[in-house]
Amino acid sequence: MTSPMAANHVDVRRTLTKTPLARQHETRLNGKVIRRPKPIDWDAFDRRQFPKPAIDLAVDSYIKLAIGSTGPFNFMPSSLPRWP
Numbered sequence: 001m002t003s004p005m006a007a008n009h010v011d012v013r014r015t016l017t018k019t020p021l022a023r024q025h026e027t028r029l030n031g032k033v034i035r036r037p038k039p040i041d042w043d044a045f046d047r048r049q050f051p052k053p054a055i056d057l058a059v060d061s062y063i064k065l066a067i068g069s070t071g072p073f074n075f076m077p078s079s080l081p082r083w084p
Contacts, residue, residue, distance in 0.1 A: 016022035047055055 016026055
C-alpha cells in the first residue's frame, strides 16, 4: 500500500548534455581539478600594438562580463564552481 506522501514524491535529476563543456562542468562539480590554469604574462602585453578603439572595446567587454551584464548568459559565471 502506498502512503499519501509517497504519491506526491517527485525525483529530480540533473542531466547534462554530452558536450565537452558539460563533461568539464560535471568533473568540476565532483570536486576534481582538470588542470591548473596557466599564469598570464601580463608584462608581455604591449598596448601600443593595438588601436585605441580595440583596447576600449576589450576593456568595456571585460567590465561588462565582470559585473554580469552579458545579456541572456549573465547567470552562467555565477553557476560555475570556483577554482580552488
